[in-house]
Amino acid sequence: MYAGLYAVPRIDERRTFVGAIEYFLPARSREFLLGLTVNISDSGLCIKTSASLGVGEIVVIRNKLPVPCKKAAIMWVRKDPKNFYRAGLRFLRDGP
Numbered sequence: 001m002y003a004g005l006y007a008v009p010r011i012d013e014r015r016t017f018v019g020a021i022e023y024f025l026p027a028r029s030r031e032f033l034l035g036l037t038v039n040i041s042d043s044g045l046c047i048k049t050s051a052s053l054g055v056g057e058i059v060v061i062r063n064k065l066p067v068p069c070k071k072a073a074i075m076w077v078r079k080d081p082k083n084f085y086r087a088g089l090r091f092l093r094d095g096p
Helices: none
Strands: 003-006 014-024 033-040 045-050 058-061 071-079 086-094
Touching: 014 045, 045 071
Parallel strands: none
Antiparallel strands: 003 071, 014 033, 014 058, 033 045, 045 086, 058 071, 071 086
16 A cells, blocks of 8 residues: 655655654654654655554654754655555754
8 A cells, every 4th residue: 555645756865774763643642653764865764663654744753863853744655564654754844
């Protein structure tokens, strides 16, 4: 299953970045969820998680990542055969 905005192009080059990530979905709750980063760029990242995610949801990231942003929007979601989800997140920058 794949849902998302296929037509949205990548803004920056991705690089492999594998590590644990803690995040929450403020529209749902403040409970932290766990996942793994797959890759990262200056404009977003890809994560793998067991939590069901929805396109358009906002994610608040708890860990320190090598980018200045802690909020992101979910741009696409794909469920794999083992019931994990991969999601593409685009960082949301505060202000100009």
